[in-house]
Amino acid sequence: MPEAAPIEVRGLLKRYGKLTAVDRVDLTVEHGDVFGYLGPNGAGKTTSLRMMLGLIRPDAGSVRLFGRDPQLGVAALEGVAGFVEAPAFYPYLSGRENLRLCAALDGDGAASRIDEVLDVVEMRDRGKDRVGGYSHGMRQRLGIAAALLRHPRLLLLDEPATGLDPGGMRDMRELIRDLAERGITVLLSSHLLVEVEELCNRVAIVRRGGVVYEGALAELRERAGVSYRLRTGEDERARRVCAAQPGIEDVCEAPGGGLLFRAAGEGAVGELSLALAESGAPVLELSPRQASLEDLFFQLTEGDGRARKERMAAAAEELA
């Protein structure tokens, strides 16, 4: 009989008063996945993870970790480790002592792995120092070490790179990639698109508590298709031409100037170039552009892009 999926979530719902933090989420994480749980801040990612780890009770729905319900006790967490939000430790104990405490509560020979996991996160020389004096990055790494003590088959990591400097973020990504290569299934909650794009094979994109996409990253890109960037000497005229042209749709302003649009096929793009020439709009650039995860993310989490434009305008105003 095949082993149950590492994570199977069905109809998960959590409300705080009138706010629906998690709205009937369904998702499945398969063995060997590095699964990106992607969404803007406040989308309900952390609340979902808390329910997956049995820290809070759902109002409805179910979570199964390797077929077991974490609400029924810690037996469901066998082979499962991770952290939600920033990992937390006792500030008055050293890093090593915190790990000894975690290992004692884990049993199963976890204490014998302390040196090994400190080596993995490159913290052996700081293990004797009190956690109260650790930087944010060191606590994040200690959090990974504490998770690895459990010899996990499934890791749930909530924004592991948040608050790290660029070097720390790179190291964290390398560490996660290394863990995945060792066969550990990873659920990576993040709002960092680069991180997810670089590490994950499958994603769920969440918006306002609900999953708006779940599947392979490659499929998502395929579904989004190719868009085109058009730069002319006269954008307003070009926009009118595009709007009137059959097979050209979703015309919008491109970041950095020019227009972005999607086309029914290359033939429609060819027709457009002729129409632009006839209208007298000089074409400076007309190039295909594979949709980035960022495009897809905003498309899915901000709908028609209006919100994105507003956000960009606000950011530009702020910079000015």
Place this chain on the structure above:
Amino acid sequence: MPGTLTVYRWELRKLRAQKRTYLGLGAAVAVPLIFVTALAIRNGEPRDVAFGRYVHDTGLAVPLVLLLFGSVWLFPLITALVAGDIVAAEDRDRTLKTIFTRSVERQQVFAGKALAAGTYAVAAILLSGVVALLAGIVASGYSPIVTLSGTRVSASHGLVLVGASLAVYLLPILAVASIGLLFSTVFRNSAAAIVGTLMFSLLLQLIGILPGLGGLQPYLLSTQFQDWQGFLRVPVDWAPILRALWVCSLYALPALAVALVAFLRRDVAGE
């Protein structure tokens, strides 16, 4: 498999690493020393307290007088310092999520914490009692003591009675620890839980002196701080001692039960 004992051992380790533990134990040691020093310097005695008149005759009287003094706020405060903090500190340090995602059940975590809070309270009272006894013997000698019935008992018999009195005194102290643990679990804030526990203790003492509420007196937790005196009568008066047992249980067990349910049901969310 790790369980309650594992949690208990680590709770004790955590207590050993925290300043507040030493603050409480330090007070438990310092107060008897200050008391005996003051007695030696001023050469007076607290006549309005049971055994107060004998503090210069025998060191055995010193811990007994301190048990009465300490019951007002000192020992409840020392007890609350740890019991009120032991769960709330996890909220402050945000560490509940760390221990709840290991391989011990919540009820085992709670039991380990309750045992550790009780161990600290017992250690503080016994430490205070032993220091008071030794300091008293150094200052006033190891001599026979006069009981509340007026009979004189030998020093060795008196020592046994002091030990038994300390043991009975632990009953209301453990009840205070249970209430501290409840407040610590429910308030999720150390200061609120410590002050709340002390206020609760003082409130019961206030009720005890209000006119017209004399009928409640035997059932107040504050009254049980004097029930050890049953041992200092000849023959031993077991009635107050047995009453301390069940009255303290009536305070402690519901507090522990409510705290446990709150601990089991709580959502570890939003930080």
